Amino acid sequence: MKQLKVGLVLLAIGGILTTTAFFMAFFTAEVQRFGTVTLSERIQTAFPLQDETEAGFAYGRPWFSQKIFYFHVPVGLASFLVFGAAAYFSIRFLMTRRREYDTKSRVGMETTLMFVVLTMITGVLWTRAAWSVWWQWEPRLTTYFIMTLLIIGYFVLRNSIEDEELRAVYSAAFASIAFINAPISYAVTRLIPSNHPVVPKSEMAVSNLVPFLIAIAGMLMVGFAIYTIRMSEERLSERVGVLKEALES
Amino acid sequence: MAEASVRTRGRSLAWRQFKAILRKDIVMELRTKEMVTSMGIYALLTMVIYQIALSQAGTAFDPRDIAAGLLWLAFVFTSMLGLNRSLVHEKDQGCLEALLLSPVDRPVIFFAKAVGNVIFLLIVQVFTIPVFAFLFLQQSAYGGDLWMIPVALVGGALGIAGVGTLLATMSVNTKGKDVVLAVLFIPLMYPLLLACVSATTAAVLGGDGYVQQFWSAMGIIAAYDAIMIAAAYALYEFVIGA
Amino acid sequence: MGDTCSDRAVEVRGLTRTFGVRRALDDVTFDLPRGSFLSIFGPNGAGKTTLVKVLTTLMSPSKGSARVCGLDVVADAVELRERIGLISHNPLLYPDLSAEENLLFFAEMYGIDDPVGRVRELLLSVELDHRRLDLVRTFSRGMLQRLSIARSLLHKPDVLFLDEPYSGLDPHAVEIFDSLIAQIREDHTFVMISHDLTKGLELCSHALILARGKVVLSAPRLEIDEDEFVATYRATVGTGVA
Numbered sequence: 001m002k003q004l005k006v007g008l009v010l011l012a013i014g015g016i017l018t019t020t021a022f023f024m025a026f027f028t029a030e031v032q033r034f035g036t037v038t039l040s041e042r043i044q045t046a047f048p049l050q051d052e053t054e055a056g057f058a059y060g061r062p063w064f065s066q067k068i069f070y071f072h073v074p075v076g077l078a079s080f081l082v083f084g085a086a087a088y089f090s091i092r093f094l095m096t097r098r099r100e101y102d103t104k105s106r107v108g109m110e111t112t113l114m115f116v117v118l119t120m121i122t123g124v125l126w127t128r129a130a131w132s133v134w135w136q137w138e139p140r141l142t143t144y145f146i147m148t149l150l151i152i153g154y155f156v157l158r159n160s161i162e163d164e165e166l167r168a169v170y171s172a173a174f175a176s177i178a179f180i181n182a183p184i185s186y187a188v189t190r191l192i193p194s195n196h197p198v199v200p201k202s203e204m205a206v207s208n209l210v211p212f213l214i215a216i217a218g219m220l221m222v223g224f225a226i227y228t229i230r231m232s233e234e235r236l237s238e239r240v241g242v243l244k245e246a247l248e249s
Numbered sequence: 250m251a252e253a254s255v256r257t258r259g260r261s262l263a264w265r266q267f268k269a270i271l272r273k274d275i276v277m278e279l280r281t282k283e284m285v286t287s288m289g290i291y292a293l294l295t296m297v298i299y300q301i302a303l304s305q306a307g308t309a310f311d312p313r314d315i316a317a318g319l320l321w322l323a324f325v326f327t328s329m330l331g332l333n334r335s336l337v338h339e340k341d342q343g344c345l346e347a348l349l350l351s352p353v354d355r356p357v358i359f360f361a362k363a364v365g366n367v368i369f370l371l372i373v374q375v376f377t378i379p380v381f382a383f384l385f386l387q388q389s390a391y392g393g394d395l396w397m398i399p400v401a402l403v404g405g406a407l408g409i410a411g412v413g414t415l416l417a418t419m420s421v422n423t424k425g426k427d428v429v430l431a432v433l434f435i436p437l438m439y440p441l442l443l444a445c446v447s448a449t450t451a452a453v454l455g456g457d458g459y460v461q462q463f464w465s466a467m468g469i470i471a472a473y474d475a476i477m478i479a480a481a482y483a484l485y486e487f488v489i490g491a
Numbered sequence: 492m493g494d495t496c497s498d499r500a501v502e503v504r505g506l507t508r509t510f511g512v513r514r515a516l517d518d519v520t521f522d523l524p525r526g527s528f529l530s531i532f533g534p535n536g537a538g539k540t541t542l543v544k545v546l547t548t549l550m551s552p553s554k555g556s557a558r559v560c561g562l563d564v565v566a567d568a569v570e571l572r573e574r575i576g577l578i579s580h581n582p583l584l585y586p587d588l589s590a591e592e593n594l595l596f597f598a599e600m601y602g603i604d605d606p607v608g609r610v611r612e613l614l615l616s617v618e619l620d621h622r623r624l625d626l627v628r629t630f631s632r633g634m635l636q637r638l639s640i641a642r643s644l645l646h647k648p649d650v651l652f653l654d655e656p657y658s659g660l661d662p663h664a665v666e667i668f669d670s671l672i673a674q675i676r677e678d679h680t681f682v683m684i685s686h687d688l689t690k691g692l693e694l695c696s697h698a699l700i701l702a703r704g705k706v707v708l709s710a711p712r713l714e715i716d717e718d719e720f721v722a723t724y725r726a727t728v729g730t731g732v733a
């Protein structure tokens with residue numbers, strides 16, 4: 001019960017922080033220049049007409065696209081971190097063979113899946129806003145899509161094995177190798193020239209940085225909260241299982 | 250009381266065991282010829298489908314541009330047929346249990362199976378490329394250095410076999426079998442394939458800075474192979490004993 | 492006598508194997524002196540196979556310990572594998588290899604010196620020398636079982652595990668199997684899982700009944716009253732717990 005309460009509190013705080021960051025992003029942060037996408041001036045409406053810039057990219061809705069940034073990057077960052085946690089639990093499981101680690105890594109992967117889907121959706125929205133196409137086979141987008149496929153693959157693997165222990169071992173092994181694969185994919189994108197906007201931290205104005213950091217903190221809290229709530233749910237169902245077993249024997 | 254047989258131990262035993270497993274897998278494969286023939290036919294059929302896909306492309310289209318991509322596509326899908334070949338034999342008669350019962354280090358099993366897969370993959374590659382060139386590249390000239398192509402092939406084959414052996418060991422025990430293997434295998438292969446196609450294209454097309462492109466792609470392939478094979482090696486112990 | 496096996500062939504202390512809620516083995520404790528023949532009985536799912544798997548190092552315990560031939564099943568697993576053999580209801584032989592090839596393969600896995608000679612010797616002793624070049628897929632069930640015995644004796648193990656070895660054997664094959672076991676009875680310790688109550692009791696020097704992972708009965712044969720034993724066994728198999 002305590003865990004559930006902690007989870008809910010964190011969810012509330014995280015939600016408040018993220019929303020605050022959002023409001024700050026829309027009203028107090030200044031419009032800023034990022035990477036190869038140049039903004040000529042602040043656009044009053046959220047959906048302006050298309051503009052040609054000196055960078056040669058056709059982009060529309062630059063103002064909106066910059067604001068998605070405050071949601072997209074936090075969920076993206078959260079997805080990597082939760083994936084890392086799930087992979088850590090997987091390795092612990094392989095080392096100790098304790099079922100609790102299998103449960104933890106599974107719940108972690110479920111949370112990762114949620115964040116990954118959110119990142120993909122916001123990413124697609126951003127692509128549409130910034131480059132007027134819904135999708136591009138641009139290296140970074142593609143490798144993130146691959147990560148999505150890996151997470152889905154994890155659940156396909158789990159569903160195809162009936163024996164509990166075998167399922168736990170195999171999915172832990174796959175989660176580990178999938179996580180090792182992620183930085184490689186990321187490195188590959190660095191080595192292949194990309195159109196993906198790069199935001200160097202030092203260049204960000206303070207009024208932009210503050211909402212950004214708040215958004216990250218808030219989103220990470222939301223992530224942890226979701227994980228915690230799910231875990232308390234799992235613990236409860238496990239206790240039910242133990243009671244059932246005790247009654248049957 | 251029976252006395253223990255005098256026997257070899259340590260490194261030389263591992264080498265004996267490795268050779269024995271590899272030899273057994275090759276002999277069994279040569280005897281049944283199941284996988285080699287089906288892989289060969291599958292590769293040929295893929296070529297036919299390529300022809301259909303390219304039939305509307307027009308005369309100005311130069312197949313060299315996408316040759317590398319088509320080739321690696323064929324290799325990946327053909328390899329998936331063959332990857333679980335040696336493991337199906339073990340599972341069928343429960344022989345894996347007898348194997349695990351013997352004093353063999355699990356990594357030795359991994360390397361023996363993986364090397365077996367590399368060999369069969371190389372055979373498929375050696376078979377497919379001339380056929381592909383014959384069917385599609387008759388009018389083309391080669392821009393880059395041809396010796397680069399085998400280098401890229403071997404680099405890719407190592408990565409495919411290393412990761413594929415680990416995944417096949419798992420997928421053989423699932424309900425979905427080949428489907429599960431495909432779902433797990435292809436996303437993991439992505440960085441490797443990207444680099445392999447890049448390297449092979451540089452070799453085939455030539456053009457500006459193709460040497461640079463080739464070697465940077467080979468760098469990625471080498472890094473991928475080193476990291477992923479090490480990971481597969483570390484995880485194999487857990488997976489095969491389960 | 493040498494250092495082949497301590498006085499206690501099998502020592503099990505508080506052996507438990509759980510995964511989450513499921514308890515395959517629950518606090519199992521028993522001893523087995525060298526040279527004995529242990530028969531393990533119990534209903535399906537009682538944990539018999541799990542127990543044998545732990546003792547043959549194929550699975551590791553969650554709690555407790557087990558020693559076979561004085562070697563710990565976890566810490567000394569690799570060394571222990573040289574001392575144990577397994578005969579299962581599956582022949583654990585590769586169907587596409589000949590009898591000789593099968594045995595040679597396992598001889599390599601155990602690192603045996605003069606593998607050819609040893610294999611020949613064993614084939615003669617199980618009367619399969621005349622079929623040594625034939626593929627195992629052509630063998631009858633009885634012949635498979637004989638070859639399986641040969642496989643398990645290659646490395647001269649001290650303890651032999653038998654997992655329902657009689658299933659699927661016709662009476663003639665049973666006879667041959669029994670006579671082979673009788674020949675090696677003296678120098679080895681046996682652990683057998685069997686559903687055949689009569690046969691199991693006939694052969695054994697010690698008996699063990701497992702149910703739901705727990706030991707229901709563990710005693711030397713001489714202390715067992717047959718009718719009482721049968722009653723206990725029936726009760727266990729009937730309800731799952733005595």
